[in-house]
Amino acid sequence: LGEVPVLATGVLRELRMVKDPSEIDTLRKAGAAIDRVHARVPEYLVPGRTEADVAADIAKAIVAEGHSEVAFIIVGSGPHSADPHHECSDRELRAGDVVVVDIGGVCEPGYNSDSTRTYSIGEPSAEVAQHYSLLQRAQHAAVEAVRPGVTAEQVDAAARDVLAKAGLAAYFVHRTGHGIGLAVHEEPYIVAGNDLPLAPGMAFSVEPGVYFPGRWGARIEDIVVVTEDGAMAVNNRPHQLIVVPVG
Template identity: 45%
Template sequence: MRPFAPQDFVVRRRRAAAQARAAGLAGILVAPGPDLAYFTGYVPTAILERLTMLVLPADADPVVVVPLLERGDLEASLGSGLEVVAWKDGDDEYATVARMLQPDGRYAVSDGLWALHVLGLQRALPGAGFAAFTDVLPMLRAVKDAEELSRLSAAGMAADAAFIDVLSTRFSGRRERDVADDLAQLLRSHGHQHVDFTLVCAGENGANPHHDAGDRVIEVGDMVVLDFGGLMHGYGSDTSRTVHVGEDVTAEEREVHDVVRAAQQAGFEAVRPGATCQDVDRAARAVITDAGYGERFIHRTGHGIGTTTHEPPYIVEGEERPIEAGMCFSVEPGIYLPGRFGVRIEDIVVAFPPGHPQRALRLNDSPRELLVVA
């Protein structure tokens, strides 16, 4: 996988500045983490209390503000093309940033910017306004380019391979956390550099969508929800499948799984440029509601994915933003029967432009039927 070139980051910063202007913002302030990596390629060794920030004005050249002791690492990572301003311990770092901002401007800030730094900027610029990316620029990273999509596709295929491999391991008689450890190792063996989560939810724990794998021993007769993902080449994977331990699947278990599978297919088929995010949620939810399980689908249908495993767009009722070609997000309906079992099926999906032979493509293609494990 080729590394992103400096020009890739230039294009992203220019696009972000244009979006800021269109939103009536004076610029954006980018904190360390996924946003800073996306716009510069720089990942600090550690995210500590000292202020590091990309200042990206809507109508001026960008500047990276960094502690003096980290300037060398930053410049080695960035190469040329971005102005760097360093501050040293004892300086007022907020005054340093404030000199680059409009006293009465309104700025979008990374969702993950520490409250310490937001409050410091408010003291330095009491006339300025600050709002979270998700509130004012939610689509800042939502549309992926070809290189990003190739990374997401590779991550999805690696997650699929991990699922296929875990099917051959033993489930019954082992703890949830043991299978979760297997999944984590398999994700790494198939190329993931970082594992974000490996949820293994057996029996009644499957009715809790975010149950963390624990000491519950998996038994023959259990439905088991598997939800796992991480980062590969800086981009995320996230997939869910539900399996049954042993051949004795009840009619109800099979029915619920069939309903979720049909709902997931309906959600996928609703993905197209011009449709809204809530259209996808409605399509999946209608299948589950019509089958009589509407109150047991207790979360949104999906979320965006990119340099983080959860990011805009969110596939939920009330989100009327249209889907654009290059948007990448999950479609993951579920049914959860408290005290008994749950079922969830999740794929990452990318929307294609109008006129493309396919309206959308799944980036996960492991089996969706109810599989039996030992």
């Protein structure tokens, strides 16, 4: 009847990028729930168990700690920790392994959690400890850069610059973050080339990593929400390399 259908993609994009107070409250609850799962992870990291064994325990914990379902589980041990997109395998954990655990679930009414912590089975080598300390600084710098008006690419650069100054630029091989909400990955993307100004209510991950192929890797990830004057983290687990005693 003369009406022309118009795609609502643009409108929905804006609505989904900026969360309202109830959505932020749900993201905070989801963040607290996945934090409780990470608190349980060290007990699962026993030499001789496989990555798949650990992932199965984590899946049960994700539901037990308040999620309605599992979204994803990454357990990368030893050389697998150097693959940012590894999921899990039948590789057995060993003393001396660095283990990247990146996990998320869905909390009612459909909002996602997502958090990464890195573990060391036994004391880490001097190299791992040194590079991990730099990674902590990079993640902190990126979170500190978050405030209204700053662009997404400026937050990415804040993390990248710390690692570049230490000669580790080539080992940070992915974007610094992604938006989160009804999807695990949605806008805004915290990546070079995205000049989108941040606004209060935007929620996204801050997750720099370093990866040394065939050897080891590490990542730290929190979800943050842009506030009127900075950032509020919805994840509150410690950022240091988590050492799991052996024996």
